[in-house]
Amino acid sequence: MPELLPRAVNVNRAEGILSAVWPDGGVTTVALMKLRQICPCATCAEARGENPHPGLLEAPPSEAAPPAKPRSRGLPLLGDVRKFQISELRHVGRYALGVTWADSHQSIYTWASLFEMRAPASSAS
Numbered sequence: 445m446p447e448l449l450p451r452a453v454n455v456n457r458a459e460g461i462l463s464a465v466w467p468d469g470g471v472t473t474v475a476l477m478k479l480r481q482i483c484p485c486a487t488c489a490e491a492r493g494e495n496p497h498p499g500l501l502e503a504p505p506s507e508a509a510p511p512a513k514p515r516s517r518g519l520p521l522l523g524d525v526r527k528f529q530i531s532e533l534r535h536v537g538r539y540a541l542g543v544t545w546a547d548s549h550q551s552i553y554t555w556a557s558l559f560e561m562r563a564p565a566s567s568a569s
């Protein structure tokens with residue numbers, strides 16, 4: 445499997461957006477707020493009410509479950525703003541991006557997971 449590394453990673457702090465440019469020309473653009481919300485660490489998964497160890501206890505989707513669960517999360521409180529600001533980016537080995545947030549929480553996003561979020565190279569419009 446070829447290594448999956450972006451050509452460039454940029455954080456636009458003013459707009460609160462992280463972007464990664466991939467060798468195939470696709471670009472992942474994700475709001476920092478969303479990035480923090482999808483933090484894959486066990487602490488955040490648990491806070492989201494998810495099974496922190498998917499695969500171990502994964503239950504098949506229940507037919508009794510409501511079809512579309514509306515997200516009840518409101519806007520972040522003012523005091524939470526630092527949760528959505530990046531203080532540092534770093535490489536984690538060669539497979540992931542490490543993010544340290546302004547509230548000192550640390551997240552790790554594999555390049556593969558960021559790659560999956562990309563929009564394909566846009567043809568000239």
Ligand SMILES: [Zn+2]
Nearest residue numbers: 483485488551
């Ligand atoms: Zn987390």
